Amino acid sequence: MKKILLPLLLGASLTAGARQYWTLDPTANSIVWNVDSTSYGHTDHIEMAGKHIATVLRYGVNPDGSFGIDKSLVFPMLRTIPNNTHASFQRRVTHDIVRDMMIGRNPMKETVKQVRITDGCLEVESNLNGARMGQLELTRRYFPSTDGRAFIELYTVKNIGKNTVEIEVPALDQRLTTNEAEGIDAPFTVCMMSEGTPGIALAPGETIDFSVINTATKKGETVGKFNAADEYAKRKALASQLAGSLRLHTPNDTLNRLMDFAKLRVCESIYATKGGPLQGPGGESYYAAIWANDQAEYANPFFPFTGYDYANESAECSFDHFARFMNDKGEPIPSSIIAEGDDYWNGAGDRGDAAMIAYGASRYALANGDAATARHLLPLIEWCLEFSHNKINADGVVNSDSDELEGRFPSGEANLCTNSLYYDALLSTAYLLDDLGIDKAKARTYRNQAAELRKNMEKYFAGPVEGFDTYAYYKGNDILRAWICIPLTMGIYDRTDATVDALFSPRLWTKNGLLTEANDKTFWDRSTLYALRGVFQAGRPDKALPFLESYTSTRLLGDHVPYPIEAWPEGSQRHLSTESALYARIFTEGLFGIRPTGLRSFDLTPSLPSSWDDMSLTDIKAFGNDFSIAVHRVSPEKINVSVTKADGSKVLDRTIKAGTTVRVKL
Numbered sequence: 001m002k003k004i005l006l007p008l009l010l011g012a013s014l015t016a017g018a019r020q021y022w023t024l025d026p027t028a029n030s031i032v033w034n035v036d037s038t039s040y041g042h043t044d045h046i047e048m049a050g051k052h053i054a055t056v057l058r059y060g061v062n063p064d065g066s067f068g069i070d071k072s073l074v075f076p077m078l079r080t081i082p083n084n085t086h087a088s089f090q091r092r093v094t095h096d097i098v099r100d101m102m103i104g105r106n107p108m109k110e111t112v113k114q115v116r117i118t119d120g121c122l123e124v125e126s127n128l129n130g131a132r133m134g135q136l137e138l139t140r141r142y143f144p145s146t147d148g149r150a151f152i153e154l155y156t157v158k159n160i161g162k163n164t165v166e167i168e169v170p171a172l173d174q175r176l177t178t179n180e181a182e183g184i185d186a187p188f189t190v191c192m193m194s195e196g197t198p199g200i201a202l203a204p205g206e207t208i209d210f211s212v213i214n215t216a217t218k219k220g221e222t223v224g225k226f227n228a229a230d231e232y233a234k235r236k237a238l239a240s241q242l243a244g245s246l247r248l249h250t251p252n253d254t255l256n257r258l259m260d261f262a263k264l265r266v267c268e269s270i271y272a273t274k275g276g277p278l279q280g281p282g283g284e285s286y287y288a289a290i291w292a293n294d295q296a297e298y299a300n301p302f303f304p305f306t307g308y309d310y311a312n313e314s315a316e317c318s319f320d321h322f323a324r325f326m327n328d329k330g331e332p333i334p335s336s337i338i339a340e341g342d343d344y345w346n347g348a349g350d351r352g353d354a355a356m357i358a359y360g361a362s363r364y365a366l367a368n369g370d371a372a373t374a375r376h377l378l379p380l381i382e383w384c385l386e387f388s389h390n391k392i393n394a395d396g397v398v399n400s401d402s403d404e405l406e407g408r409f410p411s412g413e414a415n416l417c418t419n420s421l422y423y424d425a426l427l428s429t430a431y432l433l434d435d436l437g438i439d440k441a442k443a444r445t446y447r448n449q450a451a452e453l454r455k456n457m458e459k460y461f462a463g464p465v466e467g468f469d470t471y472a473y474y475k476g477n478d479i480l481r482a483w484i485c486i487p488l489t490m491g492i493y494d495r496t497d498a499t500v501d502a503l504f505s506p507r508l509w510t511k512n513g514l515l516t517e518a519n520d521k522t523f524w525d526r527s528t529l530y531a532l533r534g535v536f537q538a539g540r541p542d543k544a545l546p547f548l549e550s551y552t553s554t555r556l557l558g559d560h561v562p563y564p565i566e567a568w569p570e571g572s573q574r575h576l577s578t579e580s581a582l583y584a585r586i587f588t589e590g591l592f593g594i595r596p597t598g599l600r601s602f603d604l605t606p607s608l609p610s611s612w613d614d615m616s617l618t619d620i621k622a623f624g625n626d627f628s629i630a631v632h633r634v635s636p637e638k639i640n641v642s643v644t645k646a647d648g649s650k651v652l653d654r655t656i657k658a659g660t661t662v663r664v665k666l
Contacts, residue, residue: 022557024253029243029260030118031562035061043068044560047282047575048120050144050235051272052077054282055151056574057122057142059115066110067124067140070094073151073190075216076271076280076287080183083339088287089183089216091176091190097212098155102168102199103128103136110138117562119239120264121232128157135161136202145226146234147272153212154228159202169210171196185218193223239264245307248587249616252549258556258563259587262580265563266299267311269577275341276317277310283566283574289338289345290318292353293404296360297421298526299581304367305588307621312368316377319361323380330390333357335406349401350391352418356404358384359421362428366435366596369624374432374599381429388422389449396456398422405524408570409481409517412474416461417483419453424490426450428596435598454492462495466518468502470495480507482514482527488534491595496538503531504547512568513551524567529582536590539659541609548586592617592629597663600624604652605661606631608639619646625666627651 021039022031033039043060056072071093078089101108108128116123121143128136141154159165172194178187194212202208211228248259270279273288280287281294290296300315321337325344334344335353361381365374391398393414400418403411411417426446433443461471466480473481484499502508507518513528515521528551535544556562564579565571588594592615593605600623608615608631618628626646634640634655643652643664652664 019559020553020557021559022561024257024557025116025118026253028118029239029257030116031257031556033115035065035112035114037065040065042559045572045575046117046122046562047577048122048144049269049271049282049577050146050148051270051277052147052149053144053151054269054271054280054284054287055142055144056284059122059124061112061115065112067096067098067112067126069096069142071142071151071214072284073214073216074282074284074287075149075188077149077273077340078183078185078188078216078218079288079339080186081181083184083343085289085336085338085345086285087183087339089178089188090284091216093190093192093214095172095174095192097153097170097172097194098138098140100170101128104166105168108136117261119236120268121235135159136165136167141232143232143235144268145231146238148215148224148226148231150213150215150224150226150231152226152228152231153214154209154232155211156207156209157202158207159204162204164201164203166199167197167202167208168199169194169197169208172212180219183218185220188216188218190214190216191223238268242267242306242308245619245621246305246584246588247618249614249618250591251612251614252552254549254552254556255587258552259584261556261562262564262583263306265575265580266302266577266584267306267308270310270314273340275321275337277314278318278321278340279311279314279577281566281576281578283571283576285571285574286576288340289336290321291336292322292333292351292356292360293335294576294578296322297356297404298360298578300360301363301367302581302585302588304364304369304622305584305620307619307626315364315368316373319357319364319377319380322357323383326380326383330387332387333384348406351402351404351406352388352398352400352415352421354384354387355398355400355418355421355425357381358388358425358429362425362432363596365432366428366599366602367622369599369622371436371599374436375438378429378432378436378438381425381432385422385425385429385446388418388425395460396452397460398453403483404526405516408522410474410477412476414460415474415483416457416471417473417486419457419461420486420490420492423450423453423457423492426453427491431597432599435601457487457492458494465502466507468505469498470502471499480505480518482508482516482524482531485514485527485531485534488538489530489589491537493538496540500535500538500540500543503535504543509547511550511554513547522567522569525564525579526566526582529564529579529586533582533586533590536586536607537593537605539605539607541591541607542611544590545609545611587617591615592631593661594629596623598623598665601663601665603661604629604641604643604664605659606639606641608633608658610636623666627666 054074074090124140303311332350334346336345430443430446565573566576595603616630
């Protein structure tokens with residue numbers, strides 16, 4: 001069997017003139033790689049997930065034009081020993097049943113015509129030419145079960161020739177069993193099964209379907225039954241459901257398409273653990289666990305906008321897990337709750353996790369729009385605010401041991417990220433208290449604390465760095481850092497121009513977005529995604545748009561697709577799921593400027609690029625409502641903004657000066 005070429009760790013996207021392999025399908029929510037001999041040898045990797053499984057596919061077209069694939073199967077709730085952060089049972093599977101097919105009693109030759117990513121599936125179309133007779137067309141479909149512990153391979157063979165062809169597909173029942181010491185409830189058995197088809201005569205125009213089921217069992221279990229066609233229908237239904245809500249409409253179809261893909265990636269990665277539904281980053285490392293940054297800060301504030309109930313359930317479940325660690329000893333909440341909720345990780349000390357959680361929980365509560373949920377989350381939010389308040393140093397800013405990069409880069413005793421998150425959390429909690437009518441005096445206290453913190457942040461962090469009058473990431477920092485963007489996302493615009501100029505200068509911006517630190521080679525997409533959101537939010541759409549379009553084209557249509565990635569060189573550009581939430585938030589909070597101010601209200605500051613006449617977000621499921629926002633250019637200086645509920649009733653219809661903020665009450 002031919003082995004697939006392993007993907008380059010560096011990736012061609014890091015070299016000048018990298019090739020764009022993919023195009024948009026104008027007729028479907030898909031991207032397409034039309035394969036010809038000039039793209040033979042190209043490989044890539046993609047992650048996809050369901051409630052009980054995740055899979056990283058390493059795939060590509062071999063130099064002879066055939067398809068190559070191996071599958072890294074991850075079973076988050078089959079726990080290995082030691083049962084730590086990375087203890088999800090996984091196995092690499094290289095078997096490809098197509099290689100064992102016979103056509104007219106002879107081995108077949110495959111030539112790939114097209115690779116497609118659509119509805120959360122990887123699809124491949126090839127020609128199969130028998131050694132002596134006929135011609136067949138093969139369609140491969142790869143996807144996870146939505147709610148079962150299985151990864152599905154669904155195949156369709158069609159006779160497109162003029163002669164009847166005899167075809168044989170071998171039956172498959174291959175099992176790999178571990179020893180009992182490998183995990184909890186081991187031994188585990190990985191099963192690859194196909195009923196196959198005995199030799200049949202396939203007449204011109206006829207088709208046959210067959211499938212391979214990749215699953216696993218733990219001690220005492222029998223192998224489950226899966227119907228590949230039913231699983232395919234469920235996967236397509238989930239993709240359709242998510243594409244049908246929070247729909248982005250802009251003149252740039254690439255932005256619209258990646259928005260749809262991003263919604264699926266972040267929402268598919270929610271695992272049905274014994275500790276409840278837990279959204280996990282993935283990357284063959286991070287499953288059945290939650291983090292104060294990835295889940296509380298990145299993904300959870302976004303979930304209400306999708307209308308996906310399981311995502312909202314996972315957000316509330318994660319906050320409940322963090323709340324278990326509130327204490328009266330001043331000890332920090334752990335950075336991560338791991339092993340389905342059975343353990344925790346705090347190996348980087350206090351990363352500013354309380355600020356992350358307070359920020360995420362208060363924003364989630366507001367956007368979710370449910371008063372009972374907000375009251376339930378309030379004790380956690382206020383505990384985290386109090387913890388952060390107690391960490392304020394003599395200069396009036398909040399100390400933390402590190403930040404979300406966990407010491408990979410220096411962050412000083414107090415860093416800009418932790419303080420910005422705490423600042424926003426104070427304001428969001430004040431809005432929440434006002435709306436709930438619980439404690440107006442405390443709401444005023446939080447606003448006063450936020451105002452004082454903002455002044456102290458200006459004194460402590462603001463100043464020239466490499467010739468830009470922006471922010472030092474920490475005291476003594478004299479090299480530009482990507483996270484100088486974060487005040488913009490929290491509504492702090494005092495140093496917008498210099499900060500924007502620094503972010504998009506050659507010192508920080510590259511073909512892959514922002515370097516973490518000038519003079520370094522490392523990039524993390526999360527800082528790029530925050531920066532793009534912040535620049536739009538600060539009212540600089542014409543500055544942000546070219547960089548957003550370039551980034552989106554690279555991630556969706558370049559040589560490593562179709563999602564935002566974690567980082568490089570760490571992780572080999574894994575498709576961690578929560579970066580996709582940050583991509584989507586560029587539009588909800590950046591381009592459209594939605595800032596929650598109550599359970600039924602938000603500030604709206606659209607940032608329409610001058611090259612666009614219209615944009616809209618439709619079928620938004622937030623603030624307890626289903627509504628849409630449309631923005632239309634009236635003149636170079638003025639735009640019309642309308643907010644319409646699903647029943648057709650108008651909430652807002654105003655012509656405003658570009659950059660104006662309007663309060664929307666649903």
